[in-house]
Amino acid sequence: MTNIVHDQSPKRASVKKVLLGSALSLGLVAGVAAPALVAGGSTASAEAVSVTTPAVPVDFSGVVKAVKPAVVSVQVKTKISDGGGQGSFGLPDIPGFRDLPKDHPFNRFFKRFGEGEQGEGEKRPAPKPRYGQSQGSGFFISEDGFVVTNHHVIDKGSEFTLVMDDGTELKADLVGSDARSDLALLKVKDSDKKFTYVKFATDLPPVGQWVVAVGNPFGLGGSVTAGIVSAHGRDINARNYESFIQIDAAVNKGNSGGPTFNLKGEVIGVNTAIFSPSGGNVGIAFAIPSEVAADVIKDLKNGGKVKRGWLGVRIQAVTDDIADSLGLSDAAGAMVTSLDEKSPAMKAGIQQGDVILAVDGTIVKTTRELAREVGRKDPNTDVILTVWRGGKEIEIKVNLGLFPDQLEQQASGQTTPEEPVKPAMMEEFGLQLQSNPEGDGVVISNVEPASIAAEKALRKGDVIQSVAGKAVNSVADVKKQIEAVKKDGRKTVLMRIKAGNGIRFVALPLKK
Numbered sequence: 001m002t003n004i005v006h007d008q009s010p011k012r013a014s015v016k017k018v019l020l021g022s023a024l025s026l027g028l029v030a031g032v033a034a035p036a037l038v039a040g041g042s043t044a045s046a047e048a049v050s051v052t053t054p055a056v057p058v059d060f061s062g063v064v065k066a067v068k069p070a071v072v073s074v075q076v077k078t079k080i081s082d083g084g085g086q087g088s089f090g091l092p093d094i095p096g097f098r099d100l101p102k103d104h105p106f107n108r109f110f111k112r113f114g115e116g117e118q119g120e121g122e123k124r125p126a127p128k129p130r131y132g133q134s135q136g137s138g139f140f141i142s143e144d145g146f147v148v149t150n151h152h153v154i155d156k157g158s159e160f161t162l163v164m165d166d167g168t169e170l171k172a173d174l175v176g177s178d179a180r181s182d183l184a185l186l187k188v189k190d191s192d193k194k195f196t197y198v199k200f201a202t203d204l205p206p207v208g209q210w211v212v213a214v215g216n217p218f219g220l221g222g223s224v225t226a227g228i229v230s231a232h233g234r235d236i237n238a239r240n241y242e243s244f245i246q247i248d249a250a251v252n253k254g255n256s257g258g259p260t261f262n263l264k265g266e267v268i269g270v271n272t273a274i275f276s277p278s279g280g281n282v283g284i285a286f287a288i289p290s291e292v293a294a295d296v297i298k299d300l301k302n303g304g305k306v307k308r309g310w311l312g313v314r315i316q317a318v319t320d321d322i323a324d325s326l327g328l329s330d331a332a333g334a335m336v337t338s339l340d341e342k343s344p345a346m347k348a349g350i351q352q353g354d355v356i357l358a359v360d361g362t363i364v365k366t367t368r369e370l371a372r373e374v375g376r377k378d379p380n381t382d383v384i385l386t387v388w389r390g391g392k393e394i395e396i397k398v399n400l401g402l403f404p405d406q407l408e409q410q411a412s413g414q415t416t417p418e419e420p421v422k423p424a425m426m427e428e429f430g431l432q433l434q435s436n437p438e439g440d441g442v443v444i445s446n447v448e449p450a451s452i453a454a455e456k457a458l459r460k461g462d463v464i465q466s467v468a469g470k471a472v473n474s475v476a477d478v479k480k481q482i483e484a485v486k487k488d489g490r491k492t493v494l495m496r497i498k499a500g501n502g503i504r505f506v507a508l509p510l511k512k
Helices: 061-070 105-113 290-301 320-326 344-348 367-375 475-487
Strands: 002-004 071-081 130-140 146-149 157-163 169-178 183-188 210-215 223-234 244-247 259-261 267-275 285-289 313-317 334-339 355-359 382-389 392-399 424-426 431-435 442-447 463-467 492-499 502-509
Touching: 061 071, 061 210, 061 259, 071 146, 130 157, 130 210, 146 290, 157 183, 169 290, 183 290, 210 267, 244 267, 267 290, 285 290, 313 367, 313 502, 320 492, 320 502, 334 344, 334 367, 334 502, 344 392, 355 367, 424 475, 431 475, 442 475, 463 475, 475 492
Parallel strands: 002 267
Antiparallel strands: 071 130, 071 157, 130 146, 146 183, 157 169, 169 183, 210 223, 210 259, 223 244, 244 285, 259 267, 267 285, 313 334, 334 355, 355 382, 382 392, 424 431, 431 442, 442 463, 463 492, 492 502
């Protein structure tokens, strides 16, 4: 189970533990609201809100009895070391300890504590591999033995054992796994047995509805906890760009990969992470939604890999300043900072500085939402992107590619000139600029510490590639574009910045 823990300073803030009493009432009626003043000055009594269906105690035993046989404990054997080149004590292979003289004190130490009673002329026994053991949870999705769990449960595993609710142990093979969704698929080895299995829910339960989590917390197989759906669409800043369901059922280490059920016995989510200042349950758990899990598992079952749509752009969030500089009414969408060569986006005509607002009519408010919408599409399919360019919306059709197996890493090759040539100071932003001796753009040769540029995280050595959408190659070009933006009545000016860690857009406020 992945823990999301916030680092604290050495003087750790104490975590307040508050016990909230709860009771199930046989009837629930809201209190009467106080009279409210109306526009004419008279008062009117607000009607009392009543709940038509009273809350009653819930019996989960029927659901648990039906689904529990389908939930398994997943035990994973992982090779820690093959022992190659090391003695059983492990130290003789450390640099500086090799080829010690036979009468060296350390040799006697290693022989006594690492090599047992072997004689001086005897050959050392071959080192044995060392293995570790980890565990999680999983569940059957078919009668022929396919089991869903988390990628992080089986990651780097060499052997997989499934322990059923009745104690039966089954060996399993890894069919495939996907780190981005944190999902994996196992298959029982050589078994003619038909297994009890569960299905993914087609609809997610609304916030407030009861759910049941079943799993293997701390190795205690077959544990059942209940709670409600706390929220949808949670972004937990994991590698995964999907959003998560938040539940308050008690979920702990070992529940990873286990299912959360609705009261129909359908899997509404795969438990994958918890928020925990202490490492234990605090009533905040996150599950991969069933709709996401079902799509990923289908791909894993049909080839062991997940096929995702690929646009081939690098993007950044649209801030209020950037939105103002582009004439956008809202700070939403994803701004394209660069494009991969021969990418689907480049072939379709997407440009640097475009803001992608929607995919096939689905509005994308953040960069994560864009990645999610594109990633859920099949490769080699056409999508219509709504793009903001030049102060208006346009639509561009893109034929998506296949998401690369490994992300390309941007190389950082930008160097900072040692001696600025004819630098020019732009006091309005606290920037000192010079022409780029190594190519296009204008180099930032200095940034005043307490300036607007410093607040926007501009650094010495960054290269300004464009201002207000126009390429710049001299300080004069920069000044010209800034004056043009001021004449248009803009409050901010948008600059495209190339830094050591990539390309981004920065909006700088203008003085009147």
